[in-house]
Amino acid sequence: MEPIQIGLIVSGGMLVLVILGMRVAFAAGLSGLVGLIWIFWSRRGYDPEDFLWALTVAVKTAGQVPHSKISSQALSLIPTFILIGYLAYHAGLTKALFEAAKRWFAWVPGGLAVSTVFATAGFAAVSGASVATSAVFARIAIPEMLAVGYDKRFAAGVVAAAGTLASLIPPSAILVIYAIIVEQDVGRLLLAGFIPGVFSAVVYTLLIVGMAMTLKNFGPPVTGFTWKERFTSLPPALPIVAVVVIIIFFVYNPFGGDAWGTPTEGGAIGAFIVFLMALYRGMRWPQLKEALLETAKLSVMIFTIIWGVLIYVRFLGFADLPGAFADWLTTLEMSPMLILICILLAYAVLGMFMDAIGMLLLTLPVVFPAVMALNGGMNVTAEASTFGMSGTMCAVWFGILVVKMAEFCLITPPIGLNCFVVAGVRDDLSVQDVFKGVTPFFIADAITIALLVAFPWIVLWLPSQM
Amino acid sequence: TEWNVSVWGARRAFTEHVERLAELVAERSGGEFTMNISYGGLSGNRENLDGISIGAFEMAQFCAGYHADKNPSITVLELPFLGMSSLEQEAEVSMALYQHPAVVADLARWNATLLMPSPLPQYNFVGRGDAPSSVEDFAGMAVRATGGIGAAMSAIGAVPTSMTATEVRQALDSGVVQAVSFAPHAHMSFGTIESGEWWTTNLNPGTVNCPVVVNTDALDALSDAEREILMGAVDEAMQHYLDYYNDQTMAAWGPALDERGIEQITFGDAELAAFREAAAAPAAAAWIEENTARGLPAQELYDFVTGLIAEGN
Amino acid sequence: MAGASLVLSDDSFVSRLDQSLLWLERKMALVSGLAVFSLMILAVISVGGRNFFSQPIPGYVDWIEQAMPLIAIMGIAYTQREGGHIRMDLLVGNLRGRPMWAAEFVTTLAILILMVLLVWGSWAHFQRSFDFNEPWWSRDSSMDIRLPLWPAKLVVPVAFFVICLRLALQVFVYGRALIRGEEQPVGVPLHADAATQAAMEAAQVSGRDD
Numbered sequence: 005m006e007p008i009q010i011g012l013i014v015s016g017g018m019l020v021l022v023i024l025g026m027r028v029a030f031a032a033g034l035s036g037l038v039g040l041i042w043i044f045w046s047r048r049g050y051d052p053e054d055f056l057w058a059l060t061v062a063v064k065t066a067g068q069v070p071h072s073k074i075s076s077q078a079l080s081l082i083p084t085f086i087l088i089g090y091l092a093y094h095a096g097l098t099k100a101l102f103e104a105a106k107r108w109f110a111w112v113p114g115g116l117a118v119s120t121v122f123a124t125a126g127f128a129a130v131s132g133a134s135v136a137t138s139a140v141f142a143r144i145a146i147p148e149m150l151a152v153g154y155d156k157r158f159a160a161g162v163v164a165a166a167g168t169l170a171s172l173i174p175p176s177a178i179l180v181i182y183a184i185i186v187e188q189d190v191g192r193l194l195l196a197g198f199i200p201g202v203f204s205a206v207v208y209t210l211l212i213v214g215m216a217m218t219l220k221n222f223g224p225p226v227t228g229f230t231w232k233e234r235f236t237s238l239p240p241a242l243p244i245v246a247v248v249v250i251i252i253f254f255v256y257n258p259f260g261g262d263a264w265g266t267p268t269e270g271g272a273i274g275a276f277i278v279f280l281m282a283l284y285r286g287m288r289w290p291q292l293k294e295a296l297l298e299t300a301k302l303s304v305m306i307f308t309i310i311w312g313v314l315i316y317v318r319f320l321g322f323a324d325l326p327g328a329f330a331d332w333l334t335t336l337e338m339s340p341m342l343i344l345i346c347i348l349l350a351y352a353v354l355g356m357f358m359d360a361i362g363m364l365l366l367t368l369p370v371v372f373p374a375v376m377a378l379n380g381g382m383n384v385t386a387e388a389s390t391f392g393m394s395g396t397m398c399a400v401w402f403g404i405l406v407v408k409m410a411e412f413c414l415i416t417p418p419i420g421l422n423c424f425v426v427a428g429v430r431d432d433l434s435v436q437d438v439f440k441g442v443t444p445f446f447i448a449d450a451i452t453i454a455l456l457v458a459f460p461w462i463v464l465w466l467p468s469q470m
Numbered sequence: 471t472e473w474n475v476s477v478w479g480a481r482r483a484f485t486e487h488v489e490r491l492a493e494l495v496a497e498r499s500g501g502e503f504t505m506n507i508s509y510g511g512l513s514g515n516r517e518n519l520d521g522i523s524i525g526a527f528e529m530a531q532f533c534a535g536y537h538a539d540k541n542p543s544i545t546v547l548e549l550p551f552l553g554m555s556s557l558e559q560e561a562e563v564s565m566a567l568y569q570h571p572a573v574v575a576d577l578a579r580w581n582a583t584l585l586m587p588s589p590l591p592q593y594n595f596v597g598r599g600d601a602p603s604s605v606e607d608f609a610g611m612a613v614r615a616t617g618g619i620g621a622a623m624s625a626i627g628a629v630p631t632s633m634t635a636t637e638v639r640q641a642l643d644s645g646v647v648q649a650v651s652f653a654p655h656a657h658m659s660f661g662t663i664e665s666g667e668w669w670t671t672n673l674n675p676g677t678v679n680c681p682v683v684v685n686t687d688a689l690d691a692l693s694d695a696e697r698e699i700l701m702g703a704v705d706e707a708m709q710h711y712l713d714y715y716n717d718q719t720m721a722a723w724g725p726a727l728d729e730r731g732i733e734q735i736t737f738g739d740a741e742l743a744a745f746r747e748a749a750a751a752p753a754a755a756a757w758i759e760e761n762t763a764r765g766l767p768a769q770e771l772y773d774f775v776t777g778l779i780a781e782g783n
Numbered sequence: 784m785a786g787a788s789l790v791l792s793d794d795s796f797v798s799r800l801d802q803s804l805l806w807l808e809r810k811m812a813l814v815s816g817l818a819v820f821s822l823m824i825l826a827v828i829s830v831g832g833r834n835f836f837s838q839p840i841p842g843y844v845d846w847i848e849q850a851m852p853l854i855a856i857m858g859i860a861y862t863q864r865e866g867g868h869i870r871m872d873l874l875v876g877n878l879r880g881r882p883m884w885a886a887e888f889v890t891t892l893a894i895l896i897l898m899v900l901l902v903w904g905s906w907a908h909f910q911r912s913f914d915f916n917e918p919w920w921s922r923d924s925s926m927d928i929r930l931p932l933w934p935a936k937l938v939v940p941v942a943f944f945v946i947c948l949r950l951a952l953q954v955f956v957y958g959r960a961l962i963r964g965e966e967q968p969v970g971v972p973l974h975a976d977a978a979t980q981a982a983m984e985a986a987q988v989s990g991r992d993d
């Protein structure tokens with residue numbers, strides 16, 4: 005049998021294992037290992053005497069992957085970003101942020117919902133994970149919105165949707181994962197997420213204001229804050245701004261001299277500052293230990309999928325499946341833009357049933373080279389390319405699109421993790437309630453994605469400056 | 471016979487001899503002996519020797535400096551200031567060293583047979599800010615230089631700073647480091663010349679040695695005719711590599727510097743002699759001592775290499 | 784999608800085995816967490832050293848690479864114990880009783896087989912980097928400052944061995960539950976529906992901001 009056929013059969017088998025409920029990391033690792041054994045054995049003509057040889061070579065090949073693929077400086081950002089989120093919570097930064105957003109922005113139509121979006125976007129600048137962000141703001145923002153008469157389902161929907169901003173606005177664990185899988189510069193991708201993240205927040209805001217002005221019985225604006233109250237709300241929220249500014253100053257020294265460090269160091273410095281604040285706010289060893297254990301559990305979960313999938317990817321390399329898929333896709337008689345849109349739609353469907361990280365890790369090894377080939381290859385210039393951007397920039401653009409799709413999946417039924425978490429925080433809300441409340445934001449996200457596809461410069465302007 | 475070949479990155483000057491070798495072998499065997507060259511699909515670049523040792527693929531390229539303890543004998547070619555004057559000479563010296571019994575035994579631990587080198591020019595620095603006019607000006611300068619080159623630079627008071635290759639551009643732009651050492655093709659692909667302001671033409675603190683190896687069992691399993699075809703194609707593949715590097719990469723390098731108005735700094739002989747004295751002898755002595763302790767005939771290997779170079783110059 | 788989970792315990796032998804394994808697993812996960820924390824401290828020292836004393840940490844990247852297996856792999860058994868490795872539970876989530884235990888038994892056994900093979904493979908990876916006759920016992924070293932790699936490589940088979948113990952225990956419990964038709968066996972993460980799970984996950988960040 006040809007390696008490519010083996011590749012297709014084993015990939016199908018992996019999907020079956022995943023659907024049967026085998027944990028994704030191990031389903032991918034097992035499929036990869038079985039595939040490697042099969043490929044090596046086929047090279048010896050399936051001679052029974054050579055099975056042990058094939059098994060040994062496959063096991064030793066797979067056995068290198070966990071250590072060698074995990075030992076990377078870029079991957080060290082993931083646990084750091086997760087830890088920052090827990091520490092920021094202990095530092096009390098979230099509540100202060102919401103209070104300030106409320107006093108400044110709640111007077112517009114749909115004001116409290118708008119404030120929630122702004123506060124969440126601000127928190128996104130220190131938090132690297134969507135689910136954690138939604139969980140935190142569900143506790144802070146929903147009660148306030150209910151108190152002034154918002155529909156409880158809509159209030160929950162706002163929080164679930166706004167939480168997804170954390171994965172576009174840097175820092176973002178999922179953008180780091182994308183960069184690692186497709187072997188692109190982490191710093192450039194993180195930078196690229198900023199404007200689309202803010203852009204998404206603006207689209208959410210416009211949607212809310214529009215709904216507030218047209219729908220009856222929508223939550224009223226909250227007015228009556230004096231300027232004094234507004235300004236006194238700022239100092240407690242300042243630390244978060246300070247952290248962001250320090251990270252930016254750190255990486256782009258504004259005093260004209262040399263920068264103090266690289267972006268990866270900047271992330272770690274940010275975490276350290278938040279750690280000091282949490283200490284100041286009374287965090288002690290028991291809370292720190294709990295935060296470290298939670299960070300470890302979440303990090304290990306992510307890293308296990310990473311190496312599991314990379315065993316499968318190693319097998320794909322021996323089967324040359326990504327190359328074959330890219331060849332097939334580029335010979336299709338369809339416009340490349342249409343193919344790209346089909347790929348994004350396929351992600352929307354897949355994301356209904358899968359976790360965002362698992363989905364990206366499982367599909368990107370095959371899909372990314374194909375998209376690059378559609379654009380004309382990794383080394384193509386902007387002029388010669390299909391989508392009018394260089395290979396590097398196409399990798400950035402596609403990364404932001406895919407991450408936005410993955411975030412979209414966090415709020416779509418039946419498995420929208422952010423919605424589950426929000427419902428979990430609030431005893432009075434069922435998951436169905438949250439899904440109902442988040443529906444308007446599907447429209448907002450669809451608009452955002454369409455605009456990012458149509459106007460790539462929204463994504464590419466900032467990274468092209470570096 | 472079908473061989474899998476593990477290299478990494480994109481197809482570039484650095485892999486042209488492997489591509490040429492595959493072409494020649496397929497041609498001369500009438501398509502009976504083929505090579506699938508995989509760019510990163512079969513292994514990571516630091517695990518290529520592991521893959522050879524396991525038998526996962528039959529041929530691979532790697533750099534000695536990625537993992538000195540895996541291949542201590544050939545790191546002698548990465549010592550600073552060996553005084554290689556051309557890629558041709560480096561190819562020749564490498565080939566000769568690869569036949570040395572101690573080197574053959576060292577690589578035999580990985581079930582690997584050395585086939586050919588991938589000679590690279592001497593590393594030099596692209597930097598920003600005040601250009602050094604003498605070697606002393608490197609004192610206190612933060613530079614990106616790893617391994618032996620880092621050690622040589624600290625001998626003249628520079629501060630070697632550790633970071634991954636992909637972070638280098640950002641670090642140079644922002645001033646985290648003031649200068650970065652690479653071979654010219656890497657300066658172009660990592661974009662350091664986009665923001666660099668000066669280039670040291672002849673500091674020549676060393677380079678990396680990146681051989682192509684084959685799995686010894688696979689080599690033995692070839693028919694005599696196939697083995698003859700493979701070995702017979704090596705010289706021609708090497709010549710193709712050297713022509714390609716000289717005619718394409720190095721030819722593009724000078725104009726690339728001029729286009730960007732990068733100042734070219736050439737140090738005087740006396741300066742370089744002082745640098746060499748400060749860095750070369752201690753590095754060589756340390757290498758010999760350390761590798762003698764490993765049980766390698768380190769002094770002999772060092773004399774062998776420096777002898778060949780002296781002969782050639 | 785499993786995050787938090789529910790593991791019952793009593794004073795049976797299996798449960799005590801689960802508890803002692805859990806003790807070890809928590810220690811190992813805490814090492815993971817502390818390694819994350821030390822990364823942060825290392826960055827602070829590196830940046831401070833470079834900017835204030837012109838003295839960066841030599842081999843900063845090498846040290847980070849050495850710490851990564853601790854962070855990424857040490858806690859693998861703890862995460863399995865808590866049911867923290869994600870999966871699609873659309874199908875399994877709708878099963879009850881024996882069919883569910885059958886599904887859990889099969890998938891867990893498959894994971895056990897995979898992990899036993901990977902103990903072998905990762906041990907071989909360690910072995911290739913280790914040699915009693917070399918200085919520092921090292922046959923493989925890092926790029927910049929040439930740290931021996933074998934300690935970091937050894938972390939992998941050790942952690943994988945512990946998850947094999949955990950998986951063997953789970954396979955036993957699922958198998959027994961399958962035979963006996965138990966409802967709520969001890970020592971394994973019980974399936975909570977997605978909403979209950981989310982509630983537990985949310986509870987982890989509750990009560991801190993009040």
Ligand code: NA
Pocket residue numbers: 127128129130131132133169170171172173174175176
């Ligand atoms: Na974020």
Ligand code: NA
Pocket residue numbers: 355356357358412413414415416417418419420421
């Ligand atoms: Na979903």
